Amino acid sequence: MAKIFPAGWNHMAVTGAALREIETLEMLRADLPDRYSVYHGVHWTRLRSGFSIFGEVDFIVVSPSGCLMVIEQKxxxxxxxxxxxxxxxxxxxxSVGVQIARTVSNLYSRMSTAFGTGNFKIEELLYCPDYTVRDPSIAGVNPSRIVDATRRSNLAAMIERVLPEDEMPLPCAGKLHAFLADELSLLPDVAAMIDESSKLTTRISDGPATWARNIEFDPFRLRVTGTAGSGKTQLAVGVMQDAMAAAKRTLYVCYNxxxxxxxxxxxxxxVTVMSYHQLCVSLLKPQGISFDxxxxxxxxxxxAAFAHCELPGHVQYDVLVxxxxxxFQQTWVEARQRQLxxxxxxxRLEDPMQNLYSRAPLTLTGWVEVRMSLNYRTPRDILRTLERISGGKLKSDAASPFDDSEIGAFSYANATAAHATQEAVSAARAAGFRLNDIVVLSFKGREKSALASLDRLGEYRLSSFTGTYDRDGQPIYRDxxxxxxxxxxxxxxxxxCIILAEIDFDTLDEAVLRRLFVGATRATMKLVLVMSERAAREVTARI
Structure with missing residues (x-):
């Protein structure tokens, strides 16, 4: 099985010409031996426009000896x-012939500068999988290097005939990957990847947000139990959009x-959007009830004050999310009911695996329950790793189109957690993530976190909650x-990109596993773990 560069091509949502090129990559990977490499231009920065490497060329196949086959797909x-x-x-x-000749000439010039004349070999091939060339002799391309619709299944075989596996290595062979990587800019445009990832995840997780809103019964009390990344937030937003379109008074309440x-x-x-405690303050303050x-x-x-206060009629709503x-606690549910x-x-949207406060299960009588078990957001390899670490307890149904995100790991012992976390941030930056793409999460929680009191993490200024409130209950943040x-x-x-920092524990128990699950499943593309040495040993042993 041939190696494909750059990686990630088989997890993209593409259409049109790009889809045909993805199909060709699948075929080349499957049909060529593993000592061959295929470089392609269908990568993240070019999802909607050109897909070429050099000029109009779509693929370059490199043989074990270092010979190049330039393939133009039409x-x-x-x-x-x-x-x-x-x-x-x-x-x-x-003119197809002129395009190929110009491209090969351009590549020949670049390789002559890099390796010197005579130290490399370039062949070319026209691949037209949808068209049968009637007269190859006047095509403007060497007839023996045309693979049309009648011979499409022979593409890999022709490449092997022209670039045999057992040829003597050329002087350029050991340097070709670095050359092609530089020409291709193999480091992906992460900003473009993030944009495409967000759009694709939103699109594929739109199903639950659609069908759940079509459920009807009376009285309407719907309990949605959904795993991380299952589309609960999309569903909530869709419900609120429907309610506002119907001129319904709408309230959204969450914990955080x-x-x-x-x-x-x-x-x-x-839409009125508040945390539970914000809502309590907003309703008690007009009654002259305040707290320090x-x-x-x-x-x-x-x-306690909110649970027993009188509520005016104008605070009742048609839709409550x-x-x-x-x-939530049982008494809060009863208090909420007064606003209906x-x-x-x-x-009601919930995920038992994200119950980090060890709340007792609530008693909800007369509710209909639906379950959403597919995680559309978290890359598949992150979910597989969580399952291995937990011995199967953190098993999720992976539905994300993304895989092979390559989980990062840093550990600390003599070095401080802050230093290791700073290194993790720098590594994420080097991989192409911007600061506003990265969130550093403390595994310990703010009260026990050594990072929570910092204004800076090396060169990076931290935006964080100070842990204090003003007299009106407004949280105070650092810029x-x-x-x-x-x-x-x-x-x-x-x-x-999530950097889950300060991971440390005595025992890998259920509470620790839940925190790992919550932290790791916040990542849509990249997860980096920053662990104490003892935590790293335990986690690594289970992976």
């Missing part, structure tokens, strides 16, 4: 004329304030360029 139909084969592009006729702040930026205007949030028992007293339901108007629809949060506060959110 899908669709041609125009055969006495002057050769022509392809029509946006009402322009282009950072999640409420994030949702407020994406939901329709007019610098005191340690302020939140428990707030909850409760998110992070696994973190006649015939109101109540949605910075790199977001730092605890795994507890970042539940139900995600980022392209």
């Amino acid at each position: 899908s669709g139909f041609f125009e055969e004329t006495p002057n050769g084969l022509f392809k029509i592009y946006s009402n322009q006729r282009k 304030r950072p999640l409420a702040e994030h949702l407020r930026t994406v939901v329709p205007s007019g 949030f610098t005191q340690p028992d302020a939140f428990s007293r707030l909850e 409760v998110d992070e339901g696994q973190d 108007g006649s015939g109101a629809r109540w949605w 910075g360029d790199l977001l730092f949060e605890s795994v507890y506060r970042f539940k139900e959110q995600c980022a392209p």
